[in-house]
Amino acid sequence: MFTGLVESVGTVVSLESKGEQARLLLDIPFASELTLGDSVAINGCCLTVAEFFETGTAFDLLAQTLRVTSLGALATDSVVNLERAMMVGDRFGGHFVQGHVDGTGQITRLEENGQDHILGVSLPPEIHRHCIH
Structure with a gap:
């Protein structure tokens, strides 16, 4: 489980x-x-450490x-x-997020609002019910 809050950023060394x-x-x-087998959310997707x-x-x-x-x-x-997976007893300030991805959306609007950004996203109909607005 994850909080959905970005903990850090990393850099792609390679994609083979x-x-x-x-x-x-x-x-x-x-x-x-x-350690091997740990879960890490990468751009929100839960992946498993395979090798170092x-x-x-x-x-x-x-x-x-x-x-x-x-x-x-x-x-x-x-x-x-x-984001590293949550540990029992951790505080969290986001949501409970599994990091299981059911599909991708398309950004339809990007609007600056002071220091914030408002995104409009078009989603496939079959994943609407899984989304929090």
Whole structure:
């Protein structure tokens, strides 16, 4: 479970296609605090730590993940939002978020309102009921 609040940002080291799957290698500031199998939300999508390298932390992207997220479009040096999974007893200031992605939307409006931004997003009808406004 996640709070949905961005904890940190990381950088894409590489994204290597492997047939219908891919391997995402990220430079993560808190990598030394992770272990194999830990869950990390990357741009809101829950992924599992698959391997550690001197150059970064690896995550495997399955065909379904590539189909319903925008993670397959990441490029080297792209910046991604990161959040570690909640621990029992942690305080949280967001929502309970699983990080399971059911689809992607399209930004239809971006409006600046002082220091805030208002986004309009068009969603596929089948995922409307899963969204909080």
